[in-house]
Amino acid sequence: MRVILFCHSLLSDWNHGNAHFLRGVMTELSERGHTVRVLEPADAGSFQNLLEEPHGLAVLNELRAFYPRLRPERYAPDALDLEAVLDGADLVLVHDWTSPELVRRLGEHRRDGGRFRLLFHDTHHRAASAPDEQARYDLSQYDGVLAFGTVLRDLYRKRGWAKRAWTWHEAADVRVFHPHPRNREVRDLVWIGNGGDDARTKALHDFLLEPVHTLGLTARVHGVRYPAPALRALFDAGIEYAGWLPSHRVPLAYSQARVTVHIPRRPYATLLPGIPTHRPFEALACGIPLVSAPWEDTDGLFTPGRDFLVARDGAEMRRHLSALVADAELRHTFAEAGLRTILSRHTCAHRVEELLGICQTLGLPADVLHPLSSERVHA
Numbered sequence: 001m002r003v004i005l006f007c008h009s010l011l012s013d014w015n016h017g018n019a020h021f022l023r024g025v026m027t028e029l030s031e032r033g034h035t036v037r038v039l040e041p042a043d044a045g046s047f048q049n050l051l052e053e054p055h056g057l058a059v060l061n062e063l064r065a066f067y068p069r070l071r072p073e074r075y076a077p078d079a080l081d082l083e084a085v086l087d088g089a090d091l092v093l094v095h096d097w098t099s100p101e102l103v104r105r106l107g108e109h110r111r112d113g114g115r116f117r118l119l120f121h122d123t124h125h126r127a128a129s130a131p132d133e134q135a136r137y138d139l140s141q142y143d144g145v146l147a148f149g150t151v152l153r154d155l156y157r158k159r160g161w162a163k164r165a166w167t168w169h170e171a172a173d174v175r176v177f178h179p180h181p182r183n184r185e186v187r188d189l190v191w192i193g194n195g196g197d198d199a200r201t202k203a204l205h206d207f208l209l210e211p212v213h214t215l216g217l218t219a220r221v222h223g224v225r226y227p228a229p230a231l232r233a234l235f236d237a238g239i240e241y242a243g244w245l246p247s248h249r250v251p252l253a254y255s256q257a258r259v260t261v262h263i264p265r266r267p268y269a270t271l272l273p274g275i276p277t278h279r280p281f282e283a284l285a286c287g288i289p290l291v292s293a294p295w296e297d298t299d300g301l302f303t304p305g306r307d308f309l310v311a312r313d314g315a316e317m318r319r320h321l322s323a324l325v326a327d328a329e330l331r332h333t334f335a336e337a338g339l340r341t342i343l344s345r346h347t348c349a350h351r352v353e354e355l356l357g358i359c360q361t362l363g364l365p366a367d368v369l370h371p372l373s374s375e376r377v378h379a
Contacts, residue, residue, distance in 0.1 A: 001090040001359075001368045002035045004116075006106070008097030009040045010072045011060065012050040013247045015194055015224050017278050018095065018123045019046075020247045023067055024173025024348030025355070030069040032352070033371035038072040039085065041099075047074075049224070059246045066176055066248045077102065082109055089116040090368055091359060093146075096122045100136040107141035117362045120162065121146045123170065125267035127155050134161070143362055146355075149275035150299050166358055169301065170278045171346045172285035176248050179287030179339065180255035188217040188325050190257035192250060192279065195226035200265050204230075206314040207263050207293040209237040211321055222253065247282075254286040258331060259324045261317070262292040262308075274298035281346050284308065284338030289331045291320045301346065307338040 005026060013019035026036045040047070050056045077099065086092065086109055094106055103120070110118040120142050127134045128151075139145065144164035147153040156165035191208055193200075212219045213236075221234055222245035234241045245253060254260060262280050273296035280302070283290050290308035297304060304310045309324075311317035324331050356369045366373075 001029075001364065001371065002088055003029055003037070003091045003093065004085065004089050005036070005038045005093045005095070006098050006102065007038065007040055007095040009044040009046045010038050010067075010070060011040065011063065011074075012044065012046040014046045014049040014053070014244060016046040016097070017247075018097070018170075020173060020177075020278055020282065021123075021170045021348065021351075022095065023070060024171070024175065025352060027067060027069050027173070027175065028348045028352045036070070037085075038070060039075055039080075040072050042074040042076050044074075053244055062246070062248060082106065086114060086116060089114075090364060092116050092118045094118070094120050094142075096120065096124045096126070096137075100138070104138045107138055110143070111141040117143045117359060117364060119144055119146055119358075121148075121168070122152060122156075123148045125265075125272055127152055127161075128271040129267045131159075137161075144358070146358070149272055151272050151274050166354075167299070168351065168354060168358075169275075169299070169346070170281060171348050171351045172278075172281040172342050173348045174285055174343065177251055177282045177285040179335075180251055182255055182287070184256055185258050186218075186256050187220055188258050189219040189260065189321065190222070190253050191219070191261055191263070192222045192245060192253065193263060194223040195230045200263055201230075203263050203266070203269075203293055205233070207311060207317045208261060209233055209239065210314050211318045212239055213237040214318060215322055215325075217321065217325065220253075220257070250282060251286045254283060254288040257288065259289045259291065259321060261321075262290055262295075264293060264295045269293070269295050274301075276301065280308065281342060285342045285347075287335045287339045289324050289334040290338060291317060291324070293317070302338075302341055306334075307341045308334060 007022055009016055010019055010023055030036045094103060120139050122145055139162045142162055145156050145162040146168035147156060147165055148170055150167045153165045153167045156162045220240045220242050222242050224244045231241055260283050268275050268277060276295055292308055292310050294312055309320045311320050359369055
């Protein structure tokens with residue numbers, strides 16, 4: 001199968017967490033014998049911000065070693081020859097950070113005789129938090145939508161935004177996100193997450209700053225888009241701010257801490273239950289104990305209380321963190337349970353299997369969906 005992905009960026013995950021999952025999916029498809037091609041706009045803001053980081057060029061070189069099968073192509077939007085790009089494609093995936101104009105143009109190519117299957121991949125809260133913005137995306141000619149949670153899938157169906165919609169959760173790329181030796185734990189807690197707005201300001205205070213300060217934990221935060229008041233709040237809580245961390249370096253950061261936390265932004269905690277975003281998948285895949293602020297696991301992805309602990313408020317977060325930091329055996333128990341759940345249900349390989357099943361319902365033949373199996377049959 002020839003697969004084409006249009007996305008904001010695979011080269012950069014600077015404030016672009018979806019890059020982690022997309023890299024894993026495209027790598028998995030390539031490993032299975034599919035031909036993959038990734039296109040991203042040359043003016044992508046995430047890529048420009050990566051280049052402005054002091055170690056940005058080094059990160060790009062490291063990415064080539066971590067993802068040797070991926071060679072994203074950067075294009076000028078006004079010079080993109082879609083006729084040539086789409087020639088011979090079997091499946092075209094369009095991530096939601098793609099411009100509405102290009103989303104529309106791709107739909108027109110499908111309408112005007114394109115033999116490929118065309119799917120929109122939505123990993124944003126826009127459909128629930130800003131439906132007027134979502135209306136800018138013309139998906140009338142698409143074969144369907146891959147929504148990263150059932151509540152989002154149901155919104156597409158209820159509002160008639162697409163012909164079909166499927167739930168397609170994010171997952172961990174376990175080629176990159178896996179446990180490292182934990183004999184170098186140099187701090188109690190690490191948190192990886194971005195600032196930039198007030199969508200989690202109070203939650204950060206209740207579930208990170210205040211517990212760390214009260215317990216006297218050694219802690220580090222990685223992320224971008226932290227304004228001066230947020231940096232001051234971290235400093236006042238005794239938390240080290242360490243800036244941007246490329247995703248492929250995240251497993252090492254997790255291996256150097258005893259525990260991490262998950263603090264979902266308000267839209268995911270309130271408007272889109274069942275969608276944890278990518279961070280819990282990756283943390284659990286790295287074998288670090290996790291304590292999460294409240295979110296409702298309506299899709300049954302995990303077993304809260306076994307795979308990770310849930311803190312309903314700041315006081316409970318303090319209790320959980322205190323217990324985990326003090327008890328290595330307890331940390332091991334939660335780390336092992338979370339990792340087992342990821343490996344059994346939530347890897348990029350699992351998601352590719354789901355994607356191939358969707359493509360089968362859309363009429364793509366078995367020899368296209370499973371090229372390596374077809375080669376063995378005809379050998």
